[in-house]
Amino acid sequence: MSDSTAKILDGKALSKHLIGELKERVLACVERGVTPCLAVVLVGEDPASKVYVRSKERKAAKAGIATKDHRMSADTSTETLLGVIAELNADPAVHGILVQLPLPEGIDEQRVLAAVDPAKDVDGFHPDNLGLLMLGRPRFVACTPQGCMRLLAESGVSPEGKRALVIGRSTIVGKPVAQLLVQANATVTVAHSRTRDLEAEVRQADIVVAAVGRPEMVPGAWIKPGAVVIDVGINRLEPEQPGAKGRLVGDVHYASAAEQAAAITPVPGGVGPMTIACLLANVVEAAERV
Numbered sequence: 655m656s657d658s659t660a661k662i663l664d665g666k667a668l669s670k671h672l673i674g675e676l677k678e679r680v681l682a683c684v685e686r687g688v689t690p691c692l693a694v695v696l697v698g699e700d701p702a703s704k705v706y707v708r709s710k711e712r713k714a715a716k717a718g719i720a721t722k723d724h725r726m727s728a729d730t731s732t733e734t735l736l737g738v739i740a741e742l743n744a745d746p747a748v749h750g751i752l753v754q755l756p757l758p759e760g761i762d763e764q765r766v767l768a769a770v771d772p773a774k775d776v777d778g779f780h781p782d783n784l785g786l787l788m789l790g791r792p793r794f795v796a797c798t799p800q801g802c803m804r805l806l807a808e809s810g811v812s813p814e815g816k817r818a819l820v821i822g823r824s825t826i827v828g829k830p831v832a833q834l835l836v837q838a839n840a841t842v843t844v845a846h847s848r849t850r851d852l853e854a855e856v857r858q859a860d861i862v863v864a865a866v867g868r869p870e871m872v873p874g875a876w877i878k879p880g881a882v883v884i885d886v887g888i889n890r891l892e893p894e895q896p897g898a899k900g901r902l903v904g905d906v907h908y909a910s911a912a913e914q915a916a917a918i919t920p921v922p923g924g925v926g927p928m929t930i931a932c933l934l935a936n937v938v939e940a941a942e943r944v
């Protein structure tokens with residue numbers, strides 16, 4: 655018998671609400687003669703990336719944000735890509751620049767990310783913006799970590815004084831979300847592939863942020879009763895029938911975790927849509943600063 659009482663942190667609904675709220679700010683920009691514009695740079699043919707990019711562009715349009723698409727072939731050189739970024743940096747009509755990751759093999763990702771004008775770095779991946787976050791003076795904060803914090807706020811549980819566990823230490827999610835949790839006065843542990851006893855860490859955590867990209871790796875039985883679970887993983891399982899589409903699951907086993915947790919994000923419909931809403935909010939912020 656399931657006695658699931660977990661509050662479902664509905665990222666899809668919340669992101670709709672946030673994008674709706676952006677419309678007014680976009681209008682205020684437009685009245686000053688500034689139409690917020692996001693340039694999206696997509697290198698190569700990764701089908702999943704194409705889906706994300708399309709979804710971003712559709713939602714941008716809903717908020718009244720313009721988008722400029724730059725598709726480049728997978729064999730593009732780092733130099734050519736740097737040239738495109740220099741043009742976008744210099745273009746006053748462009749307020750935000752997003753270079754879709756991962757970049758194809760052979761492109762120097764660090765050089766590319768560092769080349770984006772930090773004032774247009776709506777992904778928050780430029781070393782300046784990562785540094786400002788570390789200093790507690792954030793300018794652009796990476797979108798997925800921001801989305802996680804927004805969903806955590808939605809749970810009604812304050813991170814202050816709580817034990818927070820971040821599983822994963824990537825530059826785009828794990829590290830920045832750990833930093834945001836520290837700034838929210840949580841006691842933060844970062845677990846990763848070399849962590850000796852992940853189960854023991856999870857069992858102690860009042861807040862779990864899972865960002866490893868391994869389908870259902872955290873069983874619900876590990877979740878401390880009353881914890882808040884923020885699941886960043888978006889993993890597509892092998893389809894049950896050939897030709898069918900596999901199911902999307904998170905890094906946490908949702909059904910069993912929902913029986914333990916006070917609040918939990920679903921996959922899909924949790925962190926993913928919030929990432930896009932936060933990206934668009936960053937674009938509007940960049941345009942407002944002009």
Ligand SMILES: Nc1nc(=O)c2c([nH]1)NC[C@@H]1CN(c3ccc(C(=O)N[C@@H](CCC(=O)O)C(=O)O)cc3)C=[N+]21
Pocket residue numbers: 703705706752753754755756777797798888902921922923924925926927928929930
């Ligand atoms: N520079 C850069 N910035 C990014 O923010 C970035 C990136 N590169 N590369 C790829 C990842 C992935 N990403 C997602 C955003 C939303 C959903 C999303 O909304 N997913 C839906 C499900 C979509 C589906 O059905 O496939 C959901 O979770 O409900 C997923 C993935 C942003 N990324």
